[in-house]
Amino acid sequence: MSTSLEQKWVEKWHSLHVFEPSSLSKEKKFFFTVPYAYPTGPLHVGHGRTYTNGDVTARFHRLKGENVFWPMGFHVTGTPVLAISDALKRNDEEMKKLYTEYVGIYEKDPKKIQSLIQSFVDPANVANYFASHVQEDLQKLGCSIDWRPMFTTMDKEYQKFIHWQFRKLYAKGALVKGKYPILYSPADKNAVGEDDIKDGDTDKVQIQEYTLVKFPFDKPNAFLVASTLRPETLFGCTNLWINPQIEYARTRWNNEEWIIAEKAIEKLQLQGKKFEIMEKFSGQSLIDKHASNPLDEKTKIPILPASFVSAEKGTGVVYSVPAHAPWDFIALYELKQQKYPSAEKISPITIIDTPGFEGIEKLLAAHKAISLKHREGIQAATEEIYKKEFYEGKMNLKNGFLVGMSVQHAKEKILQNLIAKSRCDSLHEPTRKAFTRAGNPVVVAVMDDQWFLDYSSKEWKQKTHSLVEKMPIYPEYFKKSIHEAIDWLEKRPCIRKRGLGTKFPLVESDEWMIEPLSDSTIYMVFYIAVTHIRNASLSVEQLDEAFYDAALLGKKLPTNDTRAAIANKIFEEVNYWYPNDLRHTAPAHISNHISFFLFTHTLLFPEKFWPRGLTFNEMLVRNGVKMSKSKGNVIPLQHAFRDYSADLTRLFIVSSASFERVADWKDNQVPQVKSKLNDVERTLTRAIESTENKLTPAHEWLVENLRARLSEAYDAYDKFEYMYAAQKAFFETLNEVKRFRKVFGADESPAVKQVLKEWILLLSPITPFLAEELGERAKLGKLVSQMTVAKPQSKPNKAIEEQVVFIEGVLQDLEHVRKLVRGKQPKLGFIYSKDSRETAWLRDAQQALSKHTQFEIRVNDAHDPLGKMAKSVKGRPAIYLE
C-alpha cells in the first residue's frame, strides 16, 4: 500500500466526517481518550505505539457498533519548549541542526525552514508549529480522531476552564499554601529550571536536604551549627571541624545565636532565616575550643582544624564521625601524624554494623585514598559507605539506645529527638555546584508562597481507591501500582514561575503559572464543551465559574442569563458523553497524570462521571536501546510512513509485542512484516476477483475455519490482546488457506469470498488503509470505517477436519519416508489402506498429494513388493516409495 493511496483515505475519512460522532446517535456511546501530546518535535514511533493501540481500540469499538468519540488536543504549556527556544537564541549548533531536521520533515523550502527556525526563539511558536504537524502525523498514522474539538492548552477557553478547576479545588480544600525549596539564582532574582543551568540536561541538579545540628557553644542559646546528611551518626561524633582559613560569623535569629561560615549566611537567608550579623571572625579563633553534644550536653566536643571544610557547602561547620565518614577519618589521621595534641586522644567510635563491611580503612584502601588530596577516591568511598550503611546497616551503640535498629529507622528517631530538644533545623543544597547559562551561581531558595495540591486527605484517597478498585484496568497488575501511587501522593507544588501556562487564579500576581501536570487532569470533559463554546462565540468574561458550573456540572444559571441556553446544551452533551469510558496511555504516567486524573474526578464530579477504564502499553525501544534526542536514534513517524507505509508501521507495532512488553523497533525486522501484509492482500484480492462461487464441502470446511480464526481475533480485540488479534487475523487465517491448498490442491477463493467482509473488517483496526482499499475493491458499499461486524460464528466441520488431519498425517509420513530413502528421488508413491473411508479420502487427495510430493501417488495399487498392505492399520496407511 503506497503512501499516496493512504493519503487518499485520510482525505476521504476527513471529508466524509467519518470520525465525527453525534450525541443524537442511539448506539451505545464510547468516549475514548489518549493523553494529548506535548509537541516539542515530530511524533516518533514510540508515540506511534500508544496512538496505534489507541486507534485499534477506537476502531474496534466502532466495529462493534458503538458511537465512538475520540478527540485530541495539544499540551503546549510547560518548560521544555523554553529550553528549545533558549538554545536556538544562543545559536546552539546541535539544537539548530536537530530542529532543521525536524522542520525538514514537513517543509521542503530551505528558506522557509530557516525562517521557521528563527521564529522558534519564541517558545509559543515551537509549540504551535509542532502541534499542527503532530496533527498531521496522527492523521497519516490513520488515527480515527474527531478533530473538531481540537484545542491547545494556551487557548483562552481552556485557560478559563482551568481557572474554574482550580477554584473548585480550592473550595474543596485541596489547594494549600506552604514553603517549598526551589533552585534559584540570586543574581537574576529568579527560579531556575534544568534548561537554565549549564549542563543541566546532561548532569542533573537536584535539591538535597541537609540536617543542621546545633552544638551548644560558649553560652546559652548559642550554637555552632553543623550541617550533615547523616544525623544518625551523631553518637559517633568525636569532634567538630572548622576551617581556620575561612571567615565565620556570629548571627542572631529568633533569640538564638548561630555560628556559621559567613558565606552560608545569604544562603540561609534565602531559605527563610532572617539573620542579623553580630560579629565576624576567622575560623582560627574557634580552634581547640569545645562545644557540647546536642543530645548530651555533658559530653564536650573539641574543635579541630580541617582544610577540607568548605564555606560553600553547608554551614562551614562539620561534625566529625571518623568511624563512618571517609573525609573525617583521613583528616583525623593526618592530624595525628602531625602529632596534633588534641587529635591524638581521639579514636573513632563505631556505631553502625554493616554485614560485609570491614572497616573504613579497608574501604579507603580499596579506593586508593590515603590523604586528603585523593578527593575522588574519598568521595567515591563516601558514597559507597553511605549507601551501604543506610540500606543494610544496624545501630550498635554501647549505651543501648537504638541498638539493633536499622539505620534508616534510627535516622528518623534521632531526628525526632533533635526536634524535641529543638537542636536541629534544615538546609537545602543543590546536589552539585551549578551555574546558570549566564554564569551566575545557582542556590536553593525556600519560597513561602508556594501553593500545593494536597492529596493527603484520607477520605479523598479512600474515594479514589474505591474508584480504582472497581475499574477495569488492563494489564491488570497496574491496578496495584495505581493504588500505591494514590497512597504515596501527598502535597505537590502546583504553581511555578517559569514556562508557558495558565495564570494561577488565586493570587493577584501575574508571575505564577499553573504547573502543567496539574492542569491536565479533567480536560477530557473540556473536549465535549469546547466546540459548543466556540460556536456560541462566548467572550472570555462570560466563561466564568458560574458558566462552567452550569455547563459541566449541570447547575442552573438564572433563566434571564443569556448563557443559560448554551450552558444547558453543553451539559446535555456532557451528560451524554461523560464519563470517559476508556483512557489509554503509558505506565510511566501512573504516578502523575493518571493519579491526578482519578483524584480530581473523584473530588470534582459526581460518581456517575467518574472514569470507567484504563489501559496501558509499555514503551517502545529501537534496536534494544531507548530512543532519545541526545542519542539521535529517534525515528519520526513520518520517516516510518515514507519507508514502510502507515499500515506496515501499525502492523509491526501491534504484532511485535503485547501491551505489557517493551516493544523493540528492529530496523531490519520492520520490512519483513511486509511480505505477510502482501500475502493477505493477494489472497483477498484473488477472492474479490474470482468469479467462481461454487462451494465444495472442502470449501465449507475452510469457511468455518476462517470464521473460527476471525472469531478468535474478535475476542482478542475485545480483551486488548492486539498482538494475538493480529496473529489470528493476519497469520493464522492464511495458515488455514495454506492447509486447504495443501490437502485439496484447489483454489480457495469461493470460500474466502464467504468471509470476505468479516475478514476485511477484522483487519481494519490494525491496517485501516489496506482494509478500506480492499473494501472498495470488494464493493462493500460503505467505507470500512463506517461498517460494523458481529463476532463471527463458526461450527467446525468435524468430518472434513478429520479428513484434513488424516491427509496432513499422510503427507508428514510421506515426507518422513522420502527422507529415509536419502539421495534417491522416488518417482512413485504407493499408499495402502484397508479402511474404506480413508481410501476414499486418499483418492480424493490423490492429485493434491502428487502435486505436493512431486511424485506420482497411487492408492491401493496392486503393486506391493514389500507386502505393505498387510501392515497398514486404520488411521495409519502404509507407504512404499520407489
Next chain:
RNA sequence: GCAGGAGUACCCAAGCGGUCAAAGGGGCCAGACUCAAGAUCUGGUGACUUAGUGUCUUCGCAGGUUCGAAUCCUGUCUCCUGCACCA
C-alpha cells in the same frame, strides 16, 4: 534499598498444571520456479535413533509439591521501569 515487571529454542515472542520439544513471526538450511536475482511456494530447524518409530535433554539457576510442571511453592541470580514536583 523499596515497589512493579521480565528472564522460553539462533532472534523476537505466545503459553501459565496433562493434548508441550513448546503457537505465531523472523532468520537460517534444503527443495520447486527462474538464464539469474528478487518475489512466491514446499519441507526442515534440541539431540540421538527409525521405511514413517522410539528414547533422552530443554523453558535464568537450585530445591520442593504433584501420578504429572515452562506453568504451582521456596530460595537464588540477572535485566528493565518507577521512587516525585519533571513532561
